[in-house]
Amino acid sequence: MSVPCICTTLRSASRRMIAFYDETIAPVGVNIAQFSLMRSIARVEPVTLTALGRRVELDRSTIGRNVRVLEKMGLVELGRGEDQREATVSLTEAGHKVLEDGAPLWDGAQKSLDDRLGVEFMRQLHDALDSL
Amino acid sequence: MSVPCICTTLRSASRRMIAFYDETIAPVGVNIAQFSLMRSIARVEPVTLTALGRRVELDRSTIGRNVRVLEKMGLVELGRGEDQREATVSLTEAGHKVLEDGAPLWDGAQKSLDDRLGVEFMRQLHDALDSL
DNA sequence: CCTCATCGCGGGCATATACCCGCACCCATG
């Protein structure tokens, strides 16, 4: 009866981890969701909102809104694809700089978790979460 | 380099699991966050917002807002504690009914995951997430 | 009995996220 469902446990763990990573990455001025999205953009820029959404498994409208916040921060710029319907996103120089500066912080967070819980454990957890 | 951090993986898994549970529990008219919160309330009602927040590790203001949504839905009712500052929450009859009706759905979701991934795997995953 | 630090809340602000609607654009078919 008192056993919470895996969903609740997962949500809770997710919130804790987000807080941890947000704090870690804060010095460069973005949160982990933004940093993560920017990393995804960097891999395929320029990319349309829909394509990006499919890659990161987020609703297109979510991508659109999150990207607009990054645009206001001057970290990404929007453009037009050949297809006039498409809106494309690319990182600005400032955006690339944020990724560069954030990388060591991000690595540090990852490493501190690996140290605390073990690389093998983290790898297995990673695989387990992907299989859900 | 292409290895996403555990945080991203966790957030992604969390979103998928929320979608799955939301769909499962939808017939009773609430989402998994609300259902989960109501289960927590049921265990200790009546309870103050702050105390509830501490129990479920959510910010008090988040609790307040989420509870107000449930109140508008007629599933919980707010009251005053002896301490005039305190706002207390309890489930209404309708609220208890939702928990009752939702329980088998919730169990079904849990079971389908256990069947697909194995009880032992789920237990380990659960423990792993709690340790984060 | 009167401060003053503390505590509990509501409300403001910002982001993340999903779903739905309507508009504009593209292209294959007739």
Place this chain on the structure above:
DNA sequence: CATGGGTGCGGGTATATGCCCGCGATGAGG
């Protein structure tokens, strides 16, 4: 070349969540 189905987006709506500020209630000291 005209039309209609499909596609990409923006905007509206709603929930979840955190942080911060200010107000009112409490209670420990003086």
